[in-house]
Amino acid sequence: MITKINRAQFYKNFRKQFGKLSQLQVEGIEAIFNEWERLELSDLRWLSYILATAWHETDKTMQPMEEYGKGKSKRYGKKIKHSGVSYIAPNKIYFGRGHVQLTWYENYELMGKLIGVDLLRNPELALVMENSIKIMFEGMLRGASSFGDFTGKSLEQYFNEAKNDPIGARRIINGTDKAELIKGHHDKFLNCLTT
Numbered sequence: 001m002i003t004k005i006n007r008a009q010f011y012k013n014f015r016k017q018f019g020k021l022s023q024l025q026v027e028g029i030e031a032i033f034n035e036w037e038r039l040e041l042s043d044l045r046w047l048s049y050i051l052a053t054a055w056h057e058t059d060k061t062m063q064p065m066e067e068y069g070k071g072k073s074k075r076y077g078k079k080i081k082h083s084g085v086s087y088i089a090p091n092k093i094y095f096g097r098g099h100v101q102l103t104w105y106e107n108y109e110l111m112g113k114l115i116g117v118d119l120l121r122n123p124e125l126a127l128v129m130e131n132s133i134k135i136m137f138e139g140m141l142r143g144a145s146s147f148g149d150f151t152g153k154s155l156e157q158y159f160n161e162a163k164n165d166p167i168g169a170r171r172i173i174n175g176t177d178k179a180e181l182i183k184g185h186h187d188k189f190l191n192c193l194t195t
Contacts, residue, residue, distance in 0.1 A: 005033050005047075005193065013192035028054065028062025028099075028129075035133045041141075044193045045159040045186075049169050050140060052185035054099045056178060064132035067096030067103070076103045094123055098132035100139060100150070100173060107150065111135045114144050140172050148172055 007030075014021065021029075032054065036047055058065050076094055094105045102111060102119075108126070112119035115134040125131050137143060139150040148154030150173055158169035166186040170179035 004037065007033065009195075010192050013195055017188045017192055025060070025062045028058070031129050031133050032062075032136075035137055039137065043155075043159055045164065045166075045190060046141070046155040048186045048190035048193060049155060049159070049166060049182075050136060051189040052166075052182050053140070053173060054136065055185050055189075056182050057096075057101050057173070058099055062099075064098045064127045064129060066127065067101050069095075071095030071103070074103075076105075092120070092123055097123060097126040099136045100132075102126050102135055102139075110145075110149060111138065114138050114149065 011021070011026075029051070032047075032051060036050075041047065054062055059068075071093060074095070092105075094103060094108050096103045102108060105120070108119040108123055111126075115131060115138060117125050117131050119125055119131075126135060138145070140148070140155050142148065142154050142156055148157070151171060153169075153172045155169060155172065157163075158165040158172070166183040167176075167179045169186075170176055170182055
């Protein structure tokens with residue numbers, strides 16, 4: 001059963017927990033809420049973790065953004081020349097972009113197929129709000145692929161009838177890096193959604 005978001009109450013609670021919001025932050029949060037309702041999802045722990053992840057990965061802007069440093073000194077930050085039977089992607093760099101900092105050639109390829117956008121030829125399309133939001137939801141949930149597309153893990157594994165694990169849920173995105181910090185954001189977002 002879909003959980004409609006009481007947006008007025010959320011923003012009132014948000015301002016108590018986090019402080020003032022910019023218009024761009026509101027637009028980013030609204031895009032997440034709209035996708036949540038479009039997909040008819042219901043577990044608010046999932047939504048809280050999605051919001052917490054976006055809050056962290058976008059440096060609190062809630063806007064799709066490029067990774068600081070654009071992958072410099074990282075393996076995924078090198079230009080890739082790929083030629084296949086029907087595809088050539090010369091000189092593209094698949095550094096972090098979007099709400100979850102999508103990285104690596106293979107992830108751009110998979111997400112592009114799943115959301116129907118050619119992210120290999122045009123990795124900058126991961127910065128379009130609609131695409132970025134779809135990438136985040138598809139990668140963090142089982143989604144169209146029935147699989148957690150970023151790491152093989154999904155929110156359904158960490159938040160269900162038997163489990164409530166916002167620390168472990170970080171494995172969906174990036175191992176255990178910043179797990180405690182994001183758990184703290186998750187707890188605040190959950191409070192904003194449920195009180």
